[in-house]
Amino acid sequence: MTENKIKKTTEEEKTRILTSTGVIDFKKRLNLVLEGVSGNAFAKKVGMSEAVIRDYLSGKTYPALNRLAIIAQKCDVPIEWLATGKGECRLLAESKYSSFVHIPFHHLNETSKSYSQIESIPFDMTLIKHQGCSCEDLTAVWAKGDSMEPTISNHDILIVNKAHYKPIDGYLYAVEYEDQISIKRIQNQGVNLALLCDNPKYPAIIGDKYGQQDFKIIGLVVYLLKDLN
Known part of the structure; x- marks a missing residue:
């Protein structure tokens, strides 16, 4: 029972950190970065599997730093903005998260x-x-x-x-x-x-x-x- 309580607390702390840093909204920024192309086409563009991109878009998983850097470079967006939403980005001029x-x-x-x-x-x-x-x-x-x-x-x-x-x-x-x-x-x-x-x-x-x-x-x-x- 104590172990379950510790696990629950750990998950809550993880969610709090992801929320406070802006990382939790990565999927919204990734949807914006797609700029209308299909998940399959985008996966080929960044050299990753469609399943991986699908998990990122659903918020199931988050990319490691090396993959985050690849996506940022291939899509010509700042890595800090892609990871946390902070800073300037060319995609925000007309369409914040409304895409x-x-x-x-x-x-x-x-x-x-x-x-x-x-x-x-x-x-x-x-x-x-x-x-x-x-x-x-x-x-x-x-x-x-x-x-x-x-x-x-x-x-x-x-x-x-x-x-x-x-x-x-x-x-x-x-x-x-x-x-x-x-x-x-x-x-x-x-x-x-x-x-x-x-x-x-x-x-x-x-x-x-x-x-x-x-x-x-x-x-x-x-x-x-x-x-x-």
Whole structure:
């Protein structure tokens, strides 16, 4: 019983020290350092296993000094800041621990005069990780027209994962069609591939699944940002 009490006290003291020094929040700073890349890609970047990085990100373990130094050097951040949160860091200018990244808009043609000056949109990296996406695979598009009403309205913003462009029935995809970017719902119809509109007054676009198509799939829609005005 005495041994268990001593062990409990030791754990409490360890937690107190980690908290007072700022080390306990290492996982938050590491999430920021990832800058939107996947855990696997980051592990390769710093020369460590994905399992090790996963344990760091969950707060299960903390890196030894040599590994901390490698991460700091590979990611161009101060080792003191990475370990304790103290000092200056280039990553803190726009996004302390909220971890926002800027997703660029997909440019094909000018989509809207009123929005033409907006080049990117800030987005929370935790939502990106929730979808299992890498930041470099994402692009943003403006919705135009009413062909996808009531699901999508004119001037809504959609976040698209370009790594997922193979069509799956029922899902929404951004496509290039007739020199425009459109959002359509995919449906496999035997040898044909149909791009469906949620608004019934618009006809489906039918293409040969195995032949030349009049449209190109940009990627899978993973988030929809509604314009409430």
